[in-house]
Amino acid sequence: MTRLRQMHSPLAWGMVFLVAALGIVGVPLLNTMTEAGSTWHVPDYMVPLLGKFLCYALVALAMDLIWGYAGILSLGHGVFFALGGYAMGMYLMRSMAGLGVYRSELPDFMVFLDWKELPWFWYGFDNFGFAMFMALAVPAVLAYIFGFLAFRSRIKGVYFSIITQAMTFALMLLFFRNETGFGGNNGLTDFKFLLGYNLQEHDTRLALYVITASVLFISYLVCRWLVTSKFGRVLMAIRDAESRVMFCGYNPLQYKLFAWTFSAILCGLAGALYVPQVGIINPSEMMPANSIEMAIWVAVGGRGTLIGGLVGSGVVNGMKSWFTVSYPDLWLYFLGGLFIFVTLFLPRGLVGLFKRKDSA
Numbered sequence: 001m002t003r004l005r006q007m008h009s010p011l012a013w014g015m016v017f018l019v020a021a022l023g024i025v026g027v028p029l030l031n032t033m034t035e036a037g038s039t040w041h042v043p044d045y046m047v048p049l050l051g052k053f054l055c056y057a058l059v060a061l062a063m064d065l066i067w068g069y070a071g072i073l074s075l076g077h078g079v080f081f082a083l084g085g086y087a088m089g090m091y092l093m094r095s096m097a098g099l100g101v102y103r104s105e106l107p108d109f110m111v112f113l114d115w116k117e118l119p120w121f122w123y124g125f126d127n128f129g130f131a132m133f134m135a136l137a138v139p140a141v142l143a144y145i146f147g148f149l150a151f152r153s154r155i156k157g158v159y160f161s162i163i164t165q166a167m168t169f170a171l172m173l174l175f176f177r178n179e180t181g182f183g184g185n186n187g188l189t190d191f192k193f194l195l196g197y198n199l200q201e202h203d204t205r206l207a208l209y210v211i212t213a214s215v216l217f218i219s220y221l222v223c224r225w226l227v228t229s230k231f232g233r234v235l236m237a238i239r240d241a242e243s244r245v246m247f248c249g250y251n252p253l254q255y256k257l258f259a260w261t262f263s264a265i266l267c268g269l270a271g272a273l274y275v276p277q278v279g280i281i282n283p284s285e286m287m288p289a290n291s292i293e294m295a296i297w298v299a300v301g302g303r304g305t306l307i308g309g310l311v312g313s314g315v316v317n318g319m320k321s322w323f324t325v326s327y328p329d330l331w332l333y334f335l336g337g338l339f340i341f342v343t344l345f346l347p348r349g350l351v352g353l354f355k356r357k358d359s360a
Contacts, residue, residue: 044202048277051209053317055274058216060297060309061223062266067295068304069227070259071239072156076164078291079171080139080264084271085281086175087138089188090122091131092276096192108190109183119181128195135272136265143264147257156242165288172286187282194276205277212273216310219266223306226262235259296335300342302349311350 059081066072093107106118124130146167150160178184197204226232237245238252245252275281284290293316301312316335323331346352 044205047202047205047209048279049321051205051212051277052274053314054209054212054216055270055277056294056297056317057310057313058212058219058270058273059267059294060301060313061216061219061306062263062270063294064298064301064303064306064309065223065227065266066259066263067298068306068308069232069239070235070256072256072260073158073161073295074164074260074263075161075288075291075295076166076168077263077267077294078286078288079168080143080267081271081274082171082175082281082283082285083139083142084135084268085275085285086182086188086271087125087131087135087268088272088275089191089281090125091128092191092194093188094122094126095194096190107183107188109186109188110181113178115181121181132272135268139264139268139271140261143261144257147260148253151253151256151260165291168286168291169288172283172288175283175286183282185282187280187284188275189280189282191276191279199276199279208273208277212277215269215273219269220306220310226259227306231255231258293335296339298349299339300349302351305349305351308349308351315350 059077063074063077066074096107106115110118125134146164150163155163174180175182175187176185182188191199193199194204194208197207199205227235234245234250235255238250238255242252271281271285297313297316298309299312300316301310302308316338319334319338320331323334342349
């Protein structure tokens with residue numbers, strides 16, 4: 001009952017609406033209503049950077065759904081994020097047909113590698129709708145098959161975390177190979193247009209930012225509705241005592257599989273939004289370290305709250321941006337120390353601090 005009351009706390013709702021208002025309205029207004037050089041003007045380079053943070057926040061939301069509410073710790077969610085990004089990257093590459101360095105209908109990296117024709121799995125990616133569908137469908141199918149086999153075999157806990165890490169490492173090695181047709185080590189980059197709009201234009205970047213913020217806000221509302229419904233209560237019961245849930249007549253497989261697959265879809269969506277704003281997608285996004293960092297975002301913010309994942313991703317990635325510029329050699333040490341500190345002294349994350357004050 002205490003956890004359910006916390007879900008509906010005015011503080012949590014106030015925080016999410018504040019984040020949404022700032023994200024959807026704040027940055028575009030500051031850019032359009034202030035002049036360059038003004039104190040309140042946001043530099044152009046900050047817009048895609050903040051958009052990238054919002055994409056990471058969407059991934060953290062997906063992570064919190066399965067880890068915080070279902071008790072499933074994934075160390076392979078970077079795969080779903082990257083697959084969504086590759087689907088969007090393939091569309092962006094196809095939209096540049098004839099505009100690349102080699103003026104070929106094939107992507108530049110294929111011409112460089114002496115490919116003679118477009119691989120069959122690139123067909124259809126000249127259509128934006130198809131690319132978006134694949135950005136969601138491919139992570140969903142992979143997650144469903146992987147989750148079905150794992151959950152049916154009753155694999156959970158640290159063993160599940162290990163096999164998810166093995167999955168992301170295996171796919172990373174596959175995508176690094178030039179012959180797979182995904183750009184190898186360099187990946188896909190040098191994008192120019194999205195639906196005919198120049199990706200370097202200021203207005204295009206603002207539009208992508210607003211779309212990302214809107215998607216994040218809607219995704220939060222959907223996840224909030226899920227965890228406060230009967231589905232969410234059963235999911236938390238599975239997290240706390242799966243065997244008892246089975247004795248009550250529920251099938252944990254169906255609930256865990258739905259949450260796992262939906263979480264992968266959110267990550268794929270985040271990857272699709274990430275690529276046009278950052279301008280590159282390569283196999284390094286599948287590195288196991290990236291997936292571990294996603295779990296750290298949720299742990300720092302406070303798992304099992306949804307809003308905690310958003311807060312944690314913002315805090316950690318904001319610090320990462322500063323550290324990698326000012327003290328690049330110290331970032332990994334700081335990240336490890338932050339995770340240890342939160343585990344020992346803030347088991348409920350940063351959001352837990354506000355909840356303690358709220359309940360005092």
